[in-house]
Amino acid sequence: GNSVTQMEGPVTLSEEAFLTINCTYTATGYPSLFWYVQYPGEGLQLLLKATKADDKGSNKGFEATYRKETTSFHLEKGSVQVSDSAVYFCALSSGSSYKLIFGSGTRLLVRP
Amino acid sequence: SQTIHQWPATLVQPVGSPLSLECTVEGTSNPNLYWYRQAAGRGLQLLFYSVGIGQISSEVPQNLSASRPQDRQFILSSKKLLLSDSGFYLCAWSVLWGEATGELFFGEGSRLTVL
Numbered sequence: 001g002n003s004v005t006q007m008e009g010p011v012t013l014s015e016e017a018f019l020t021i022n023c024t025y026t027a028t029g030y031p032s033l034f035w036y037v038q039y040p041g042e043g044l045q046l047l048l049k050a051t052k053a054d055d056k057g058s059n060k061g062f063e064a065t066y067r068k069e070t071t072s073f074h075l076e077k078g079s080v081q082v083s084d085s086a087v088y089f090c091a092l093s094s095g096s097s098y099k100l101i102f103g104s105g106t107r108l109l110v111r112p
Numbered sequence: 113s114q115t116i117h118q119w120p121a122t123l124v125q126p127v128g129s130p131l132s133l134e135c136t137v138e139g140t141s142n143p144n145l146y147w148y149r150q151a152a153g154r155g156l157q158l159l160f161y162s163v164g165i166g167q168i169s170s171e172v173p174q175n176l177s178a179s180r181p182q183d184r185q186f187i188l189s190s191k192k193l194l195l196s197d198s199g200f201y202l203c204a205w206s207v208l209w210g211e212a213t214g215e216l217f218f219g220e221g222s223r224l225t226v227l
Contacts, residue, residue: 034215043202043218044156089156099146100216104155 002027006090006103013080013110021075021106023064023090031092033057033066033073034100038087047075047088080110114139118203118219125226131176131190133222135203138184143205145186146216147178150200162186198226 007022025033032051036044048057053068062077073090090103118135125131137143147159158171160178168178175194179187186203203219 032215036216036218041221041223043221044204044216045218046215049215099158099161102156 002031002092002101004090004092004101004103006088006106008104009087009107011106011108013108015082015110015112016079017110019075019077019080019084019108021088021090021108023073023075023103025071025073025090025092027071027092033064034091034093035062035064035073035075036089036091036102038089038105040086044089080108082110082112084108085110114205114217116203116205116217116219118201118222121220121222123222123224125193125224127195127226128192131188131193131197131224133188133201133203133224135186135188135219136184137186137205140184140205140207142183143207145180146204146206147186147188148202148204150202150221152199156202160188193226195226198224200224 003026005024034049035047037047038044047062048059048064050057050066053066056063056065062075064073064075066073085108087105087107089105091100093100115138144163146161148156149159150156160168160170162168162180165180165183175197176188176190201222201224204216206216
């Protein structure tokens with residue numbers, strides 16, 4: 001079945017460091033891929049998405065490229081800020097049922 | 113614009129007591145509706161989803177139930193809470209057809225503590 005695997009956290013970085021959070025997936029067909037962010041005590045917000053192979057999603061300095069050949073959708077940011085501290089979830093759509101399958105989440109902590 | 117609200121935001125309940133969490137969506141029609149649970153330090157678990165009034169699909173056998181009495185209302189219930197029901201519950205909606213790509217829009221969450 002469809003699944004998403006994320007790197008385990010927490011990931012601790014200093015401000016202005018480069019960020020990579022790995023995400024790989026297993027899916028039949030051609031899923032859409034998403035990154036969601038959850039700030040402390042809040043619900044999830046969509047950060048970026050990509051709907052087909054080689055698409056690059058980007059938002060707020062974050063980027064992720066849909067790589068079908070490696071079944072990956074790694075999240076990157078060139079220079080993180082303290083305000084980026086949150087839990088990041090990778091997810092894929094499950095075809096016509098519109099269910100999202102989430103990874104386990106990766107906590108990011110950015111220190112000043 | 114579309115909005116989603118769920119309440120209560122925080123709830124502390126004794127073991128064996130009933131539960132009712134409510135979620136409403138405004139500004140859209142015929143949405144898919146979802147209940148997810150996030151246990152402490154863990155990922156998101158899909159509990160229920162609904163594609164229409166009165167239609168509920170359960171993903172995980174458990175002590176909880178869901179109902180959809182109106183198009184944009186989704187309710188999560190339990191007759192007798194267990195300690196293991198503690199967690200952060202998230203309601204979400206998505207577009208049913210058309211240009212949808214599976215994107216979900218989440219509510220603010222309801223934190224349930226069972227003592």
